[in-house]
Amino acid sequence: xxxxxxxxxxxxxxxxxxxxxxxxxxxxxxxxxxxxxxxxxxxxxxxxxxxxxxxxxxxxxxxxxxxxxxxxxxxxxxxxxxxxxxxxxxxxxxxxxxxxxxxxxxxxxxxxxxxxxxxxxxxxxxxxxxxxxxxxxxxxxxxxxxxxxxxxxxxxxxxxxxxxxxxxxxxxxxxxxxxxxxxxxxxxxxxxxxxxxxxxxxxxxxxxxxxxxxxxxxxxxxxxxxxxxxxxxxxxxxxxxxxxxxxxxxxxxxxxxxxxxxxxxxxxxxxxxxxxxxxxxxxxxxxxxxxxxxxxxxxxxxxxxxxxxxxxxxxxxxxxxxxxxxxxxxxxxxxxxxxxxxxxxxxxxxxxxxxxxxxxxxxxxxxxxxxxxxxxxx
Numbered sequence: 001x002x003x004x005x006x007x008x009x010x011x012x013x014x015x016x017x018x019x020x021x022x023x024x025x026x027x028x029x030x031x032x033x034x035x036x037x038x039x040x041x042x043x044x045x046x047x048x049x050x051x052x053x054x055x056x057x058x059x060x061x062x063x064x065x066x067x068x069x070x071x072x073x074x075x076x077x078x079x080x081x082x083x084x085x086x087x088x089x090x091x092x093x094x095x096x097x098x099x100x101x102x103x104x105x106x107x108x109x110x111x112x113x114x115x116x117x118x119x120x121x122x123x124x125x126x127x128x129x130x131x132x133x134x135x136x137x138x139x140x141x142x143x144x145x146x147x148x149x150x151x152x153x154x155x156x157x158x159x160x161x162x163x164x165x166x167x168x169x170x171x172x173x174x175x176x177x178x179x180x181x182x183x184x185x186x187x188x189x190x191x192x193x194x195x196x197x198x199x200x201x202x203x204x205x206x207x208x209x210x211x212x213x214x215x216x217x218x219x220x221x222x223x224x225x226x227x228x229x230x231x232x233x234x235x236x237x238x239x240x241x242x243x244x245x246x247x248x249x250x251x252x253x254x255x256x257x258x259x260x261x262x263x264x265x266x267x268x269x270x271x272x273x274x275x276x277x278x279x280x281x282x283x284x285x286x287x288x289x290x291x292x293x294x295x296x297x298x299x300x301x302x303x304x305x306x307x308x309x310x311x312x313x314x315x316x317x318x319x320x321x322x323x324x325x326x327x328x329x330x331x332x333x334x335x336x337x338x339x340x341x342x343x344x345x346x347x348x349x350x351x352x353x354x355x356x357x358x359x360x361x362x363x364x365x366x367x368x369x370x371x372x373x374x375x376x377x378x
Contacts, residue, residue, distance in 0.1 A: 030366075032052060032368040032369075033365045036052075046107060046111060047073075047108040048065065050106070050154050052371060055157070055322070058222070060093070063077070063100055071139050072136060072137060073138075077097060085218055091294065091299050094303065095352065098299065098303020101117055101135055101137065101304060102307040105117065106151050106154065107151065120297060129296075153314040158362070160321050160363050162279075163279050163360065164359060166284050175287070181312035187289055189305070190290070193285045204343060209280065209323075209325055212333070219261060223258050223261050228242045237367040238368075238369060285357045288352075289309070319358055320355050320357050323354060324354045
């Protein structure tokens with residue numbers, strides 16, 4: 001769902017992720033976005049090839065899958081791919097898994113397969129995610145699924161971190177169309193283009209970014225998911241890409257080392273922060289998702305809703321970028337978390353996602369691992 005998610009000072013200066021150019025020894029980290037599932041005879045693998053393109057926090061891709069003899073699929077969380085500091089309740093990781101399930105369902109429907117999703121078939125965790133499955137999915141052999149129009153937008157959906165056109169306000173009709181796409185979500189989708197509220201949210205999300213940049217534990221966690229240069233991007237095919245012709249040089253001279261990244265006063269962080277503040281101030285509209293409770297099943301449902309929200313925005317020609325630092329539950333963010341609840345007027349509801357929406361130049365897709373990397377047994 002960014003989705004959460006974390007906007008990086010250094011990402012602002014980095015060119016968009018691209019294929020690995022002329023280095024034939026490196027795998028193409030964005031190959032999965034081109035004709036996913038081509039040639040697959042197993043509909044589950046076809047669906048998985050699309051599901052791995054789901055939005056997820058820090059691009060950790062926290063998915064593990066078992067395929068069973070009955071044509072079913074069981075989804076687990078890869079517990080090594082969580083974000084324990086900034087996502088201490090595993091809420092955002094669970095939302096990312098919900099987005100995965102929705103893309104799986106949509107892709108299966110393209111083949112006429114009706115995917116029945118059973119959340120937490122062995123019971124919900126009472127605190128953090130554990131080794132039990134998040135969901136079991138089986139194809140109903142007696143039901144045919146209608147094609148979902150959102151399928152056409154899976155490979156063009158992006159998390160767009162570019163500057164937005166602040167003067168080009170999304171139309172009410174488009175925002176209504178986007179929010180209506182979430183269907184039976186057990187919560188609410190709200191949005192605003194009201195100038196005073198947009199200005200307040202711009203300020204809030206910027207201060208959330210700044211707070212996170214000044215919190216060592218959060219920055220340290222993010223640093224572990226940074227991929228510097230084409231070689232690292234191609235090797236890992238996950239995480240947050242920092243790419244550009246000068247990146248190897250910067251790394252060699254220590255400009256992009258861990259110590260530099262953890263220092264909010266470093267030259268790179270100061271420059272990046274200025275650029276990210278401008279991004280926040282360019283936001284013409286915001287959307288947010290709320291729910292009546294915060295159970296693991298509700299978090300999965302939020303991920304399903306956000307996947308559809310992002311796909312519908314893509315279909316409408318709008319860019320979308322989760323900017324949810326102020327909704328994170330770690331101690332250093334508590335003050336801004338309370339302020340976000342007040343500003344969003346959530347009442348007794350839980351704010352699950354906060355995103356900016358608008359028009360922006362297109363971005364290239366983020367790296368993805370192969371389907372084989374997430375299949376634990378087949």
